[in-house]
Amino acid sequence: MLWLLQRITAVLLVLFLGLHIWASNFPVEWTATFRALVDLALLALALLHGLNGVRTIILDFGPGLQGRRFLSATLALLGITGFLFGAFGFWPLFFAR
Amino acid sequence: MIMARMVRKAFDRNSDLNPRNMRLGMYAWIIQRLSGVYLVFFLVTHILAITQASMGITTGFQAQIFDALRNPFYIGGSLTLVFDLIGLGIIAFHGLNGIRIVFLDLGFGIRKHRVGFWISMFAAIGISAYVIFLGLPLLKGG
Numbered sequence: 642m643l644w645l646l647q648r649i650t651a652v653l654l655v656l657f658l659g660l661h662i663w664a665s666n667f668p669v670e671w672t673a674t675f676r677a678l679v680d681l682a683l684l685a686l687a688l689l690h691g692l693n694g695v696r697t698i699i700l701d702f703g704p705g706l707q708g709r710r711f712l713s714a715t716l717a718l719l720g721i722t723g724f725l726f727g728a729f730g731f732w733p734l735f736f737a738r
Numbered sequence: 739m740i741m742a743r744m745v746r747k748a749f750d751r752n753s754d755l756n757p758r759n760m761r762l763g764m765y766a767w768i769i770q771r772l773s774g775v776y777l778v779f780f781l782v783t784h785i786l787a788i789t790q791a792s793m794g795i796t797t798g799f800q801a802q803i804f805d806a807l808r809n810p811f812y813i814g815g816s817l818t819l820v821f822d823l824i825g826l827g828i829i830a831f832h833g834l835n836g837i838r839i840v841f842l843d844l845g846f847g848i849r850k851h852r853v854g855f856w857i858s859m860f861a862a863i864g865i866s867a868y869v870i871f872l873g874l875p876l877l878k879g880g
Contacts, residue, residue, distance in 0.1 A: 648843065651836045658829065662869070684785075691778045698771060702744075723785065730789025 643693055650690040657683045677735040684727045692716045762852050766835060773832045780825040827866030834858035834865075 660679050664671065671679075696716055704712065748755040754764065838854045841847055847854055 648840055651833075651840060655833050655837065658833065662826075687781050691774070691781050694774045695778060698775070723782075726789065727785040730785060730792055732792075734788070734792045 643696075647690060647693055647697075650686045650693075654683070654686050654690055657686060673735040677732075680731055680735075681728060684731075685724055688720045688723050688727075692720050762855060766855050770832065770835055770839070773828045776828055777825065777832060780821070780828070783821065784825075823870050826869045827862065830865040830869070831859070831862040834862050 657679060661683050663669065664676060664679070693716075696712060699712055700709065747753060750756060751758075753759065755768075835855070835858050838851070838858050841854070842851055
């Protein structure tokens with residue numbers, strides 16, 4: 642399942658990274674909402690793909706059951722925290738106070 | 739202790755990670771993992787930098803981004819930008835090699851996977867050269 646997730650997020654990441662790098666290097670006429678949506682999706686996809694990759698790498702070293710549970714819980718928590726932190730971080734870039 | 743055991747295991751004569759048993763596909767696998775680890779650090783610094791930079795902004799999206807890059811709160815200043823530009827090159831490699839992997843998983847081009855690796859490698863070098871060319875003016879503070 643997570644293997645499939647890794648593939649799907651990989652393909653989507655390539656698309657959204659293209660949009661992201663294009664928008665930050667060339668002038669484009671997108672609405673703030675669309676920019677925010679692209680970056681929000683990119684943030685979620687990057688965190689999913691990256692933390693799932695970290696999980697795969699650590700699992701290849703063969704931790705025990707306790708270790709695996711701790712690992713998955715920690716990474717899930719990191720992902721949610723990272724998403725909220727990043728979203729609050731770039732919010733004022735799109736929607737000025 | 740654990741590290742020593744891991745290294746000994748990796749360089750065992752029959753290990754897949756012993757250089758005598760490694761061929762192009764295995765090197766590609768290892769580079770993909772190492773670049774993935776780099777990109778996780780890149781993601782962390784990118785989120786931190788953008789969050790810090792977004793605290794001191796005025797008007798206009800592009801102006802905000804360039805202000806953000808020159809902002810003293812931007813961790814590391816141009817050193818971080820060098821790290822970011824290297825990151826862009828590595829993103830290009832990781833992404834293109836990842837596309838190759840997805841194609842291989844779908845069953846396309848399994849017999850040509852070496853050619854695919856070199857194509858993705860050269861495309862990555864081309865893309866990173868172009869993007870670094872775009873990013874260089876930022877290093878001079880322009």
